[in-house]
Amino acid sequence: MFGSPRHDALERIVYCSKACVDTASLQIISEILGVSRRNNVRDGLTGALAVNDGWFLQVVEGPGPALDGLLRRLADDARHAEIELLSRRTVSGRLFPDWTMVAARITPEIAPQLQRLIDQCRVSPEAAVDALLRIVTGRTGAVESEAR
Ligand code: FAD
Numbered sequence: 001m002f003g004s005p006r007h008d009a010l011e012r013i014v015y016c017s018k019a020c021v022d023t024a025s026l027q028i029i030s031e032i033l034g035v036s037r038r039n040n041v042r043d044g045l046t047g048a049l050a051v052n053d054g055w056f057l058q059v060v061e062g063p064g065p066a067l068d069g070l071l072r073r074l075a076d077d078a079r080h081a082e083i084e085l086l087s088r089r090t091v092s093g094r095l096f097p098d099w100t101m102v103a104a105r106i107t108p109e110i111a112p113q114l115q116r117l118i119d120q121c122r123v124s125p126e127a128a129v130d131a132l133l134r135i136v137t138g139r140t141g142a143v144e145s146e147a148r
Contacts, residue, residue, distance in 0.1 A: 008063035010094065013071070014087040014125040016057045017080040023051045029103065032079065036101040045070065046096045048132040050104040052111055056080055059129050060101075061094050087125035095133055104135040 021028045029051055040046065045062035060070060067088075074083060096102065106114060114131055 008065060009090050010061065011064045011067055012059060012061040012089055012091045013067055013085060014059045014128055015083055015085045016055060017083040019054050019056055019080050021079045023054055033101055033103055040100040046094055046099050048096055048099060048102045048104045048136050050106055050114060050132055052106045052114060057114060057128055059132055061091065061096060086128065095129065102136050104132045110135060
């Protein structure tokens with residue numbers, strides 16, 4: 001869907017952050033998703049956003065300079081704080097090629113698993129990506145096999 005010039009290697013970031021807004025508010029979340037989708041189409045970024053009980057977990061992939069720009073904007077965004085970059089790596093392909101930003105619907109079954117990942121923030125970003133991938137596509141297993 002998005003082509004990158006050779007010098008802009010494809011990268012993937014995973015971060016979690018603490019919400020400073022009511023994450024149960026559909027209006028707030030749809031505002032965030034709306035601006036994300038608009039900007040991400042422009043910037044060649046794709047990914048998924050999980051929202052649950054006061055925290056965010058997001059995976060975003062695309063050209064490095066576009067991710068740098070996003071990280072700067074995220075850092076200035078008062079809607080969340082304590083942004084923890086769990087992982088940033090060069091990847092060979094996109095795991096979320098069809099989503100300029102998909103909302104990962106957190107079910108009661110998956111919530112405790114994701115909460116554990118958040119609590120142990122630095123433990124396994126791959127597991128976080130895998131969980132998001134499973135939620136939005138039903139696919140799994142693509143993350144661990146990629147070279148770092
Ligand atoms: P505008 O949308 O016009 O916003 C201008 C400024 O106002 C920005 O500094 C913004 O942070 C601030 N702002 C806007 N609305 C509010 C509000 N309701 N409350 C407080 N401050 C506000 N952006 C992306 O482009 N891609 C993403 O994938 C993405 N994911 C996000 C995930 C999370 C969890 C959050 C909280 C935000 C995300 N954003 C994302 C939004 C990002 O942080 C910036 O707000 C946005 O990129 C700025 O877009 P803009 O330059 O068009 O400015």
